[in-house]
Amino acid sequence: MVVKVCGMREPENVAQLAQLRTDMIGLIFYEKSSRFVEAQGPQVALQAPIFAHSGFLQIPKVGVFVDAPLDYVLEKIEQYGQSYVQ
Secondary structure (H helix, E strand, O other), X not given: OOOEEEOOOOHXXXXXXXXXXXXXXXXXXXXXXXXXXXXXXXXXXXXXXXXXXXXXXXXXXXXEOOOOOHHHHHHHHHHHOOOEEO
16 A cells, blocks of 8 residues: 655645654645645745654655646656655
């Protein structure tokens, strides 16, 4: 089983994921969502991936997009170093 925690936008919540056995962190890049990661600035998306519970592995980021133009998706992948797109 793979566990992805999605909708992270508060720095404290992202930091707490380091204590869990989370496989992926989902970041919402849809402005109409209440979980839009850039609503409070880029700090959360830039903070992740955080170091996992072992201290050695990084938690991969998954960018979640809704009907976004390819240029926007590619821009956010490069800007925030996302490993996956959904």
